[in-house]
Amino acid sequence: xxxxxxxxxxxxxxxxxxxxxxxxxxxQYAVYxxxxxxxxxxxxxxxxxxxxxVTELIRIMPNLLVRSGTACPIDLVAERxxxxxxxDLIDYLLAYTPRGPKVSQLCDQLLEERLAALRPASVDxxxx
Numbered sequence: 001x002x003x004x005x006x007x008x009x010x011x012x013x014x015x016x017x018x019x020x021x022x023x024x025x026x027x028q029y030a031v032y033x034x035x036x037x038x039x040x041x042x043x044x045x046x047x048x049x050x051x052x053x054v055t056e057l058i059r060i061m062p063n064l065l066v067r068s069g070t071a072c073p074i075d076l077v078a079e080r081x082x083x084x085x086x087x088d089l090i091d092y093l094l095a096y097t098p099r100g101p102k103v104s105q106l107c108d109q110l111l112e113e114r115l116a117a118l119r120p121a122s123v124d125x126x127x128x
Contacts, residue, residue, distance in 0.1 A: 005118070013114055014107075021107035025099050031081055032096055036064055039071040046074050049090050060096050 005013070026033075040046065042065040047054060057065060072080070078089040 014111060017110040017114060018103070018107045021103045021110055024106060025103050028102075029099055032061075032093075035077060035081065035093070036061055038077070039066045039068065040064055040077050041069070041071040041073050042067050043073055045086060049087070053090060053094070057090075057093055061093065064093070 042054070046065060054065065074086045074089065078084075078086045081089070083089040083092065
């Protein structure tokens with residue numbers, strides 16, 4: 001038992017924290033998900049940013065750039081999501097990081113906060 005909690009109660013709190021962390025990260029990544037779902041047409045406008053940028057985007061976000069004629073060109077994607085230039089959109093996409101580590105980190109933080117709130121305050125922890 002940790003903090004006077006049974007293993008069952010602790011697992012319940014962990015599940016709640018993980019679900020909340022997933023929801024928060026899902027909201028943070030909503031624009032990335034929409035862009036990724038819609039895809040960006042691989043065109044000369046994308047390639048103007050350099051071959052290494054295209055390679056990095058393909059590494060970071062596989063299948064984002066496609067040759068399909070039905071996918072939107074980068075300038076329309078930038079306009080749709082409120083980026084001033086295609087370079088701003090490229091910078092945003094290059095800043096993408098996998099969500100798994102963020103979910104784990106946020107879950108750990110939420111769990112620690114919940115457990116700290118359940119701990120009885122000791123005399124040493126009371127601020128004067």
